[in-house]
Amino acid sequence: MRVMMLRCVELFKRVAAPKARKPEVSTSISGASTASVDLDEKQPNDDAPEEPLAIKFSRTDTMASELDAVPEACLVSPATIAFEHVQLNDLEILGILGIGTYGVVKLARHRPSGRAVALKVISKEYIVSMRQEKHIIRERFVHLRLRHPFVTTLYQTLQDDNCLYLVLEYLPGGELYTVVHSETKSPIKLPTGGLPMDAVRFYAACIVLALEYLHAQGTIYRDLKLENLVLDSLGYPKVLDFGFAKPDGVATRNGTMCGSVEYMAPEIVSRNGHDHRADVWSFGVLLYELCLGATPFYHDNTREQMRRIKEDPVAFPNGFEEEYTAAADLISRCLEKMPDARASDMTHIKSHPFFAGVEWHRLLAREVDVPFVPELHGAFDTSRFDFAPEDPDEFVEPYESDGDDWAKDF
Numbered sequence: 001m002r003v004m005m006l007r008c009v010e011l012f013k014r015v016a017a018p019k020a021r022k023p024e025v026s027t028s029i030s031g032a033s034t035a036s037v038d039l040d041e042k043q044p045n046d047d048a049p050e051e052p053l054a055i056k057f058s059r060t061d062t063m064a065s066e067l068d069a070v071p072e073a074c075l076v077s078p079a080t081i082a083f084e085h086v087q088l089n090d091l092e093i094l095g096i097l098g099i100g101t102y103g104v105v106k107l108a109r110h111r112p113s114g115r116a117v118a119l120k121v122i123s124k125e126y127i128v129s130m131r132q133e134k135h136i137i138r139e140r141f142v143h144l145r146l147r148h149p150f151v152t153t154l155y156q157t158l159q160d161d162n163c164l165y166l167v168l169e170y171l172p173g174g175e176l177y178t179v180v181h182s183e184t185k186s187p188i189k190l191p192t193g194g195l196p197m198d199a200v201r202f203y204a205a206c207i208v209l210a211l212e213y214l215h216a217q218g219t220i221y222r223d224l225k226l227e228n229l230v231l232d233s234l235g236y237p238k239v240l241d242f243g244f245a246k247p248d249g250v251a252t253r254n255g256t257m258c259g260s261v262e263y264m265a266p267e268i269v270s271r272n273g274h275d276h277r278a279d280v281w282s283f284g285v286l287l288y289e290l291c292l293g294a295t296p297f298y299h300d301n302t303r304e305q306m307r308r309i310k311e312d313p314v315a316f317p318n319g320f321e322e323e324y325t326a327a328a329d330l331i332s333r334c335l336e337k338m339p340d341a342r343a344s345d346m347t348h349i350k351s352h353p354f355f356a357g358v359e360w361h362r363l364l365a366r367e368v369d370v371p372f373v374p375e376l377h378g379a380f381d382t383s384r385f386d387f388a389p390e391d392p393d394e395f396v397e398p399y400e401s402d403g404d405d406w407a408k409d410f
């Protein structure tokens with residue numbers, strides 16, 4: 001996989017405009033990469049049992065009734081039914097949509113139905129070499145049971161001798177990263193950086209609903225960033241990539257350092273143990289970035305960035321707090337260094353004045369105006385991605401099991 005991924009990265013470099021902040025295939029903390037990192041494998045007590053959940057989440061009555069009110073078609077794509085029994089040889093691979101730390105995501109055509117799917121391909125050899133076996137099994141376990149209008153649907157998982165595969169709904173609208181940062185592909189990016197405040201509110205509100213749902217399911221997401229929010233064909237964002245999510249009963253006041261450094265909460269950086277309020281922090285970073293086009297504690301030296309996260313107060317450009325008082329106040333409440341002083345949860349955040357006027361039920365039912373609808377030509381349109389054709393010489397490192405059948409539950 002390392003060979004495969006390096007090839008894909010090379011291919012990508014040739015065909016795609018470079019992104020300032022695209023994850024590299026690295027988990028080093030000495031460089032400036034903002035790849036999602038999980039240093040679990042470097043922990044001395046990696047195999048020690050994780051502490052039980054300090055805070056239990058439960059699906060609240062409000063949430064149950066809100067979700068019950070949403071048309072079924074919004075919760076589970078009608079396409080799900082068609083994708084229950086996908087076979088690998090039913091999929092025609094068309095090219096590469098994205099490269100993450102642990103997987104290459106490809107666009108594929110499901111020949112029997114003619115539909116587009118995203119196929120995340122993960123090499124078993126690479127997973128074993130990075131000691132990520134538990135995480136990939138957990139990603140599958142967490143993701144398969146999620147059904148929400150703003151969470152990417154995982155239809156099915158598959159495997160062969162060398163790879164694991166996640167068959168996902170294809171989201172053709174591209175990453176929210178592109179909307180915030182691309183000079184050429186974003187119709188709403190402001191010349192001064194960031195997005196118009198109505199667009200910020202829309203995307204932030206969708207993310208609040210997704211996180212509220214995940215937390216109510218007992219899942220801490222732990223990898224919130226613009227790259228993990230991808231737009232569907234109607235322009236609604238969906239959360240993807242549950243590689244760092246922790247399910248109820250497995251997590252989690254623990255010392256794991258995971259996520260992308262730019263969005264990491266101070267308690268994660270300090271390995272002081274964390275809970276769902278780490279997502280509240282990351283939401284604050286994301287809200288800042290949506291408003292201003294940069295993250296609040298960024299430094300190209302990762303150690304300095306971590307110091308800033310732990311020690312520096314959030315600072316706004318001149319005039320921002322006066323002009324956007326509610327946004328600045330919500331960001332500041334989410335970016336309190338001490339979790340106990342932070343905005344306590346997503347339900348609380350929904351009632352903040354910044355979201356005054358948001359019709360949450362209509363949003364959940366996907367009945368509101370979106371900031372922009374991606375201009376797409378058909379279900380297989382990849383123009384919102386730095387799409388690269390498939391490499392015919394792609395090589396996947398063969399996997400030789402040492403007898404530990406860790407992938408049997410995938």
Ligand SMILES: Nc1ncnc2c1ncn2[C@@H]1O[C@H](COP(=O)(O)OP(=O)(O)OP(=O)(O)O)[C@@H](O)[C@H]1O
Nearest residue numbers: 036098100101102103105118168169170171227241
């Ligand atoms: N369902 C999808 N539809 C469209 N594009 C997708 C989809 N899933 C993933 N992508 C693209 O592929 C990229 C990498 O996917 P993903 O984040 O799942 O990989 P990863 O290896 O877990 O990455 P990370 O470095 O964040 O851990 C995404 O940022 C996105 O651009």
